[in-house]
Amino acid sequence: MKYFGKKSLSSFLSSFLRVLWHIVLVFSIIAAVFGTVMIIISSGDHVMTELAKCNITVPEMEANDKDWETFRNLPLGVKFFIMPYMAAVVALLLKIITRAQQLFSNFKNDVVFNKTNVHLISKMSRLMIAFSIVTFSFYSLLVSIILLMLCEIFKSGTALQEEHDLTV
Numbered sequence: 001m002k003y004f005g006k007k008s009l010s011s012f013l014s015s016f017l018r019v020l021w022h023i024v025l026v027f028s029i030i031a032a033v034f035g036t037v038m039i040i041i042s043s044g045d046h047v048m049t050e051l052a053k054c055n056i057t058v059p060e061m062e063a064n065d066k067d068w069e070t071f072r073n074l075p076l077g078v079k080f081f082i083m084p085y086m087a088a089v090v091a092l093l094l095k096i097i098t099r100a101q102q103l104f105s106n107f108k109n110d111v112v113f114n115k116t117n118v119h120l121i122s123k124m125s126r127l128m129i130a131f132s133i134v135t136f137s138f139y140s141l142l143v144s145i146i147l148l149m150l151c152e153i154f155k156s157g158t159a160l161q162e163e164h165d166l167t168v
Contacts, residue, residue, distance in 0.1 A: 003107075010107035017101035021094060028090040032083065039079045042072045085134075092131045099124040113154065113161035121151040 002008035071079070103120045111117065128144035131137070 004112060005110050006108065008108065010104045014101055014104040014108050017097055017104060021097045021101065024090065024093060024097065028086075031086070035083060035086065038071075039076075039083075042079070089131070089134055092127055092134065096124060096127045096131060099127065113157040115158055118151060118154045118158055121147055121154055125151060 004010050099120050103117060103124070106112075106114065106117055106120070125144045125147035128140055128147060132140035132144060
């Protein structure tokens with residue numbers, strides 16, 4: 001199995017990440033619309049009575065669903081704070097996917113030990129740290145620390161590659 005170059009694992013991952021970026025974008029737009037509708041629906045009985053006047057029916061939520069009841073009881077300001085939070089999470093995720101796609105695209109083109117890749121890995125690790133803080137994810141923090149170590153390995157490999165290119 002080839003890891004670098006055309007028709008390799010890197011080529012597949014580059015294409016996969018490009019498609020994944022679009023899927024995340026589409027689902028985040030759908031989630032934003034759905035979230036806005038849910039905030040409007042849960043904002044009180046006033047909206048429900050207005051919907052009833054327009055003959056618009058909303059599926060009834062189960063009475064014992066504690067999460068829905070907790071969400072309904074939140075103040076409106078807190079409900080609208082959820083939207084920018086989710087937008088920040090999606091923006092970080094899209095940037096991480098973009099950097100990873102660029103890195104695997106370089107690998108596909110047989111560009112491995114290069115300053116561009118060092119910069120991409122470094123940027124990706126910093127974005128992952130921000131993502132892990134925003135999402136409170138220990139595993140994302142662990143991955144970002146591993147990426148920082150990988151960045152140092154690539155930095156040393158890039159220096160060796162440049163030295164080798166100058167001697168040949």
